[in-house]
Amino acid sequence: MTVYLVGAGPGDPGLMTCRGAELLRRADVVVHDRLGAAGLTGSAPATAELVDVGKRPGAPVDQADINRMLVDAGRSGRCVVRLKGGDPFVFGRGGEEAAALEEAGVPYEVVPGVSAAVAAPAYAGVPVTHRGVATGFTVVTGHMARDGSSGVAWEALAKAGHTLVILMGASERAAIAKRLIAGGWRHDSAVVVVCNGTSPRQKVMRTTLGQLGSCAVEPPATIVVGAVAALDFSWFQKRPLSGLRLVVTRAPKTAPRMSAALAELGAEVVTLPTIDIVDPDDKGVALRRACSELARYSWVVLSSVNGAERFLDAVGDLRRLSNVKLAAIGPTTASVLQGARLRPDLVPTEYVAESLVAAFPAAPPAGGRVLLARAAVARDALPDGLAAKGWRVEVVDAYRTVPAVPDPSAVQSAMAADVALFTSPSTVQHFCSVLPHTFGGLAACIGPVTAAEAALQGMEVVVEAPVHTAEGLIEAVASSAPLLRSRQGGGQATRRSGRTA
Ligand code: SAH
Numbered sequence: 001m002t003v004y005l006v007g008a009g010p011g012d013p014g015l016m017t018c019r020g021a022e023l024l025r026r027a028d029v030v031v032h033d034r035l036g037a038a039g040l041t042g043s044a045p046a047t048a049e050l051v052d053v054g055k056r057p058g059a060p061v062d063q064a065d066i067n068r069m070l071v072d073a074g075r076s077g078r079c080v081v082r083l084k085g086g087d088p089f090v091f092g093r094g095g096e097e098a099a100a101l102e103e104a105g106v107p108y109e110v111v112p113g114v115s116a117a118v119a120a121p122a123y124a125g126v127p128v129t130h131r132g133v134a135t136g137f138t139v140v141t142g143h144m145a146r147d148g149s150s151g152v153a154w155e156a157l158a159k160a161g162h163t164l165v166i167l168m169g170a171s172e173r174a175a176i177a178k179r180l181i182a183g184g185w186r187h188d189s190a191v192v193v194v195c196n197g198t199s200p201r202q203k204v205m206r207t208t209l210g211q212l213g214s215c216a217v218e219p220p221a222t223i224v225v226g227a228v229a230a231l232d233f234s235w236f237q238k239r240p241l242s243g244l245r246l247v248v249t250r251a252p253k254t255a256p257r258m259s260a261a262l263a264e265l266g267a268e269v270v271t272l273p274t275i276d277i278v279d280p281d282d283k284g285v286a287l288r289r290a291c292s293e294l295a296r297y298s299w300v301v302l303s304s305v306n307g308a309e310r311f312l313d314a315v316g317d318l319r320r321l322s323n324v325k326l327a328a329i330g331p332t333t334a335s336v337l338q339g340a341r342l343r344p345d346l347v348p349t350e351y352v353a354e355s356l357v358a359a360f361p362a363a364p365p366a367g368g369r370v371l372l373a374r375a376a377v378a379r380d381a382l383p384d385g386l387a388a389k390g391w392r393v394e395v396v397d398a399y400r401t402v403p404a405v406p407d408p409s410a411v412q413s414a415m416a417a418d419v420a421l422f423t424s425p426s427t428v429q430h431f432c433s434v435l436p437h438t439f440g441g442l443a444a445c446i447g448p449v450t451a452a453e454a455a456l457q458g459m460e461v462v463v464e465a466p467v468h469t470a471e472g473l474i475e476a477v478a479s480s481a482p483l484l485r486s487r488q489g490g491g492q493a494t495r496r497s498g499r500t501a
Pocket of ligand 1: 009010011084085086087088089090091092114115116117120166167168169194195196197198199219220221222223
């Protein structure tokens with residue numbers, strides 16, 4: 001079977017090609033590097049074997065071993081994707097792997113990738129060529145610049161006057177600068193250093209050749225030298241949430257969408273579902289029974305998306321709803337009904353239980369029943385408030401919120417986050433039990449009830465969304481970005497004062 005040498009791009013998963021993504025989705029084996037490819041292996045089938053051959057300082061993986069592994073995997077008849085950072089043939093040793101496969105008679109294909117050589121400068125706002133400024137660019141390795149054994153003619157490159165894009169040059173940067181200056185480049189020639197390019201941790205340093213040696217560089221770094229380095233079309237780090245690390249704590253089903261929306265705004269997002277939504281204790285028996293007798297109720301009240309979804313499932317045939325009125329606590333819950341072509345009769349203007357109660361009509365003199373389908377453990381504000389208006393309220397458990405099993409690496413990343421986003425009191429409670437006293441960041445909450453729980457747990461609430469929906473929370477976090485940046489690292493070091501969950 002074919003071995004695919006696939007370029008994964010330099011870090012941003014969006015820079016993977018369509019062809020690469022398609023192959024990854026049907027891979028049986030993914031042999032991957034450390035650089036850039038980390039987040040992408042998730043799109044391989046769950047059954048795919050993932051082999052990490054990333055070269056780590058101090059623990060080198062022999063290239064000959066990788067070549068042998070690719071040949072063996074190719075011969076085993078499985079679909080093999082060799083996922084490499086950037087482009088496989090740009091300092092990726094892809095040529096050596098192709099040669100080994102060629103020699104062994106194993107068929108292979110090459111899927112080019114977006115190289116850090118162009119992507120890192122582009123994400124830093126530097127075009128590698130620019131009309132009237134640079135008519136070409138040279139991509140060169142900075143490795144072994146000091147002893148000259150790489151054979152790069154630095155002085156000659158300086159004379160050519162093209163843009164120089166240097167990969168693997170972080171540790172040799174002082175020697176490189178010296179040799180370029182010796183070749184005739186001025187001390188004050190513009191230099192841009194892009195560290196962790198295209199990732200949310202991207203750092204861009206603007207310096208000069210004379211200063212390059214003393215500039216703090218964190219690998220992986222791409223160094224751009226030449227007149228284009230003075231240009232600055234920066235956009236990536238100007239996105240609203242760039243530079244902030246946020247934790248999304250909601251359930252696995254809804255977390256990815258929120259994480260994607262925050263990442264789109266530039267945030268580095270840790271997806272750490274702290275709760276999960278499961279069947280109620282009775283497996284939904286009470287809900288199904290209530291739904292088979294809907295004629296008994298005047299109203300059905302739905303206080304969450306999960307409640308609405310499970311209610312509709314239990315109803316089955318929508319004609320059963322013809323004589324009952326529907327109330328939804330907010331627009332997202334309402335949209336579940338609208339998705340089934342049902343128009344809610346009541347959605348309060350503020351999306352909290354108290355507003356729903358206020359907007360709810362009083363019961364007629366003869367009385368009437370309300371079915372409230374909701375989480376197994378919830379506040380009493382809704383049933384009590386409706387009862388006070390004369391209704392007979394029947395509460396059925398539509399689902400149960402349970403603690404999610406946290407992913408240890410996500411927990412680790414969450415500890416160093418700036419802000420955790422909470423969409424319900426239960427997300428706060430379970431987050432605090434997963435990270436007891438170790439989260440030094442701030443809390444952003446969907447509304448007052450969740451904010452009160454966060455405060456009770458000893459967290460500092462810096463954002464309380466005025467519109468109590470996931471979108472409202474995202475918007476509130478985005479518009480608080482300057483404040484959040486100014487508070488970076490300044491949250492309470494520990495939450496000792498909080499109640500333990
Ligand atoms: N095949 C890769 C390059 C591999 S060499 C490609 O085409 O991109 C590894 C070097 O690439 C690093 O030392 C660094 O100079 C550069 N590099 C890789 N990822 C990078 C990133 N995200 N930001 C900046 N430079 C990066």
